[in-house]
Amino acid sequence: MPRAAVPAATLSRAFYDRPTLLVARELLGQRLVRVIDEHRLSGIIVETEAYVGTDDLACHASRGRTSRTEVMFGPAGHAYVYLIYGMHHCLNVVTERRDFPAAVLIRALAPGEGLDGMRRRRRVRSDRQLTSGPGKLCQALHIDRGLNGADLCGVDLFIEAATRVPEASVVTTPRVGIPYAGASRELPWRFLLRDHPGGSRSM
């Protein structure tokens, strides 16, 4: 059978309904897919960060259960999308059981399908800048708050099993942009592919 005829497996709810650090690690190498008018925009996930529960001072849910953070308290496998700095969106995937607020921030992709659509939305000189940051990839894939709460086991936005990443290829560092997070600041909860040129800013 031709390779192209084998459908890629969409990650199931059971994948997301596990410890957040494990999900953040295993999302590396998988393919984030956005479908718009039956066209696919996609990229391989090369950088993630875990945000875990109310004790994690970097996690939005540490300031309580509010209308904004409600999605994080819901069941795993949904999108938590929020607006940051008044102009950029960030995409998270909700993990773990209902009432335990946790999510994985998707920080960077290696662009795959739909490059023309991404270039049209991003208007940058180099393809390396298409999806090399959390706000950039949302703009490239047309992800905004209209997708907040969207089911990742649906058809508009989902993640497919793609690449198996060996442990030796995974780097962990503290998370980016959380100087206010006190004791949680230094936790090594950022995961990225070693030596990958498409990641977001270095430390």
Add this chain to the structure above:
DNA sequence: TATACGATCACCT
């Protein structure tokens, strides 16, 4: 009602 600020980015020097 008012105010401060952020899980960022692009452009500047």
Add this chain to the structure above:
DNA sequence: GGTGATCGTATAC
């Protein structure tokens, strides 16, 4: 290396 853009949220009054 530095800084301005821009607005939804959380919190204070």
